Amino acid sequence: xxxxxxxxxxxxxxxxxxxxxxxxxxxxxxxxxxxxxxxxxxxxxxxxxxxxxxxxxxxxxxxxxxxxxxxxxxxxxxxxxxxxxxxxxxxxxxxxxxxxxxxxxxxxxxxxxxxxxxxxxxxxxxxxxxxxxxxxxxxxxxxxxxxxxxxxxxxxxxxxxxxxxxxxxxxxxxxxxxxxxxxxxxxxxxxxxxxxxxxxxxxxxxxxxxxxxxxxxxxxxxxxxxxxxxxxxxxxxxxxxxxxxxxxxxxxxxxxxxxxxxxxxxxxxxxxxxxxxxxxxxxxxxxxxxxxxxxxxxxxxxxxxxxxxxxxxxxxxxxxxxxxxxxxxxxxxxx
Amino acid sequence: xxxxxxxxxxxxxxxxxxxxxxxxxxxxxxxxxxxxxxxxxxxxxxxxxxxxxxxxxxxxxxxxxxxxxxxxxxxxxxxxxxxxxxxxxxxxxxxxxxxxxxxxxxxxxxxxxxxxxxxxxxxxxxxxxxxx
Numbered sequence: 025x026x027x028x029x030x031x032x033x034x035x036x037x038x039x040x041x042x043x044x045x046x047x048x049x050x051x052x053x054x055x056x057x058x059x060x061x062x063x064x065x066x067x068x069x070x071x072x073x074x075x076x077x078x079x080x081x082x083x084x085x086x087x088x089x090x091x092x093x094x095x096x097x098x099x100x101x102x103x104x105x106x107x108x109x110x111x112x113x114x115x116x117x118x119x120x121x122x123x124x125x126x127x128x129x130x131x132x133x134x135x136x137x138x139x140x141x142x143x144x145x146x147x148x149x150x151x152x153x154x155x156x157x158x159x160x161x162x163x164x165x166x167x168x169x170x171x172x173x174x175x176x177x178x179x180x181x182x183x184x185x186x187x188x189x190x191x192x193x194x195x196x197x198x199x200x201x202x203x204x205x206x207x208x209x210x211x212x213x214x215x216x217x218x219x220x221x222x223x224x225x226x227x228x229x230x231x232x233x234x235x236x237x238x239x240x241x242x243x244x245x246x247x248x249x250x251x252x253x254x255x256x257x258x259x260x261x262x263x264x265x266x267x268x269x270x271x272x273x274x275x276x277x278x279x280x281x282x283x284x285x286x287x288x289x290x291x292x293x294x295x296x297x298x299x300x301x302x303x304x305x306x307x308x309x310x311x312x313x314x315x316x317x318x319x320x321x322x323x324x325x326x327x328x329x330x331x332x333x334x335x336x337x338x339x340x341x342x343x344x345x346x347x348x349x350x351x352x353x354x355x356x357x358x359x
Numbered sequence: 360x361x362x363x364x365x366x367x368x369x370x371x372x373x374x375x376x377x378x379x380x381x382x383x384x385x386x387x388x389x390x391x392x393x394x395x396x397x398x399x400x401x402x403x404x405x406x407x408x409x410x411x412x413x414x415x416x417x418x419x420x421x422x423x424x425x426x427x428x429x430x431x432x433x434x435x436x437x438x439x440x441x442x443x444x445x446x447x448x449x450x451x452x453x454x455x456x457x458x459x460x461x462x463x464x465x466x467x468x469x470x471x472x473x474x475x476x477x478x479x480x481x482x483x484x485x486x487x488x489x490x491x
Binding site for chain 2 (some may be wrong): 025107111112114117118121124128148151155156157160213214215216219227231263272274275276279280281282283317319337341342345346347348349350351354355
């Protein structure tokens with residue numbers, strides 16, 4: 025009879041202990057198996073003469089399908105995860121610096137004079153998609169895309185639904201604005217509150233992508249989990265989210281809404297908003313499908329963590345700006 | 360790359376972000392900001408404060424006289440960005456300004472030491488008029 029202590033990885037829940045112990049105890053060469061979740065170790069008593077390495081391999085085969093791995097040495101994987109965050113931090117911060125420098129440079133304040141036509145609103149859409157609006161709309165798209173890809177659900181379908189929902193709602197709501205000719209959807213307080221909610225969601229998803237929640241074993245409230253499950257599995261939710269982006273605070277969107285409003289007819293209002301949404305599409309498509317392809321590549325952990333850093337930065341920016349916009353705090357910055 | 364190098368780059372980038380947010384004007388559009396008081400004009404007992412709105416509000420800080428009826432003139436010129444969506448909470452004003460034009464906003468009479476602040480709807484651009 026020998027006692028070995030093996031390291032276990034992949035244990036993120038308290039029921040893992042019971043599951044692993046059950047499976048290991050079923051093996052006939054194991055007399056007793058005891059899991060210590062806090063230390064992430066498994067103590068096994070065995071009558072087998074195999075080396076601990078061999079035992080770890082054999083037992084890993086049994087529990088690998090549940091996502092657990094046993095090893096003699098404390099897994100180097102954990103160390104490499106720590107290294108990943110050190111690489112992800114400069115990458116994420118670098119992207120944030122580039123983004124905010126672009127905002128400060130004034131390149132985006134192009135003068136587009138004259139009547140707002142479908143062509144000009146398409147160009148404005150292109151500009152808007154790399155402007156400060158990207159902080160909130162793009163940040164949200166990036167965080168949701170990365171999260172959805174991370175959870176390995178059918179991301180392509182979800183993204184297509186989201187972008188379709190977005191473009192169709194922009195066109196239809198633009199048409200309604202043109203036809204009704206009065207202010208719907210441009211109540212600033214409402215959009216500001218929506219913006220705050222969006223930035224909180226971004227912060228949370230960002231922390232989640234970096235792995236803060238997983239590491240400290242802080243579970244997200246179950247309501248939020250259910251919310252994401254809905255996003256991932258229902259057709260309706262991505263469509264609704266696409267629709268909701270119409271109301272997110274973005275100066276360009278609001279200007280376009282007013283243009284649609286004063287355009288005077290359903291068709292012209294629809295054309296303006298449709299062209300605008302089309303202009304923002306390339307950047308947003310790049311964000312969602314780009315993150316999907318990274319997520320399935322070999323640099324996935326680095327991508328998720330870098331995306332997490334970017335999303336947290338953008339989330340903080342929108343949160344502080346949104347609070348200032350609501351008059352709750354004094355503006356901390358002028359970008 | 361080793362951890363030390365990466366952490367040096369990281370701290371450099373954090374300082375970079377700090378400079379972008381808290382640092383002074385880089386150049387360009389902001390050099391056009393007027394001298395103190397130049398954007399203030401008093402006509403027929405009404406004080407007019409002119410603010411340019413495009414890629415932010417300029418000048419960012421204006422000093423006006425207290426105890427005078429005051430109106431803001433907000434000028435837009437091909438403005439599509441957030442600065443077109445103006446909110447002035449203290450007077451309950453919120454409107455998406457026309458892309459090109461002038462908007463006159465009555466902000467009433469203010470006491471010395473008070474100030475009126477305007478932000479864009481997303482909150483990342485702002486201006487303030489101090490009364491003294």
